[in-house]
Amino acid sequence: MSELVADRISVAFAGLKALSEVDLKVASGQIVGLMGPNGAGKTTLVNVLTGFQPPTAGAVLLDGAPLSGPKPHLLRRRGIARTFQGGRLFRDLLVIDNLEVTGIGLGQSRSAAIAEARAMLDWVGIAHLANRIAGTLPYTDERRVAIGRALMGRPAFILLDEPAAGMSGQEAADLSALIRRIAREMGCGVLLIEHNVGLVLDLCDHIVVLDSGAVIETGDPAFIRASEKVRHAYMGTAADTHMPVLEVGQ
Numbered sequence: 001m002s003e004l005v006a007d008r009i010s011v012a013f014a015g016l017k018a019l020s021e022v023d024l025k026v027a028s029g030q031i032v033g034l035m036g037p038n039g040a041g042k043t044t045l046v047n048v049l050t051g052f053q054p055p056t057a058g059a060v061l062l063d064g065a066p067l068s069g070p071k072p073h074l075l076r077r078r079g080i081a082r083t084f085q086g087g088r089l090f091r092d093l094l095v096i097d098n099l100e101v102t103g104i105g106l107g108q109s110r111s112a113a114i115a116e117a118r119a120m121l122d123w124v125g126i127a128h129l130a131n132r133i134a135g136t137l138p139y140t141d142e143r144r145v146a147i148g149r150a151l152m153g154r155p156a157f158i159l160l161d162e163p164a165a166g167m168s169g170q171e172a173a174d175l176s177a178l179i180r181r182i183a184r185e186m187g188c189g190v191l192l193i194e195h196n197v198g199l200v201l202d203l204c205d206h207i208v209v210l211d212s213g214a215v216i217e218t219g220d221p222a223f224i225r226a227s228e229k230v231r232h233a234y235m236g237t238a239a240d241t242h243m244p245v246l247e248v249g250q
């Protein structure tokens, strides 16, 4: 059992407080949702947890030990992987090569990286895309490749930044099933940033809601669904009774 913790993380950009003393915890096999309106600080927190953004204050702890100042590739080697908004694949390379170079970057031999890349594409359900040029894929397939690439080396944690953006209901449902398998079958701890509130409420064991850089609510999906504070943050008024729920599947 492994645990990734954000401990009172603050980030300031030239006077703008992007995050203020944010706490968050993800354990092995758990799916934690990170919600909040645009500009709430979600990506900044993922950047801090993955070494792309140094915190102004606070610490990231992996199994109780602080990870102060390491570079993203070193955190990746320690088992903290992520995807990005927009995929960020090596667009001129084949899909299989995108995964292979990641394996090699993690210290695998070429043959081990190729073998894991093939097995991973199969596990994610996109073996048929192995020999496509990554830059020619439709958006939704690109997302799956990005997730497969992030799973190379079997990370302990995967942080997914808006993986369902632009997906149809059925595509989001398929993605949801994949994320559940990542947690249940791989035992990976998942942190999910997603604007599709329906997907987050359906999938997550625990949810943290940010607004203007601060945690305004944490709890299980039923608690978050009923929260006036969350409704208020999303809709701008407590009088509104509907959160912007996009239904998953069916």
Ligand SMILES: Nc1ncnc2c1ncn2[C@@H]1O[C@H](COP(=O)(O)OP(=O)(O)OP(=O)(O)O)[C@@H](O)[C@H]1O
Pocket (backbone or CB within 6 Å): 013, 016, 018, 036, 037, 038, 039, 040, 041, 042, 043, 044, 045
């Ligand atoms: N590198 C940066 N320099 C200056 N300001 C930044 C930087 N990165 C983010 N910000 C600001 O910090 C705040 C939080 O941004 P962030 O991207 O983390 O929010 P978010 O919740 O991920 O938003 P979205 O849902 O739109 O992706 C915003 O006001 C944003 O403009």
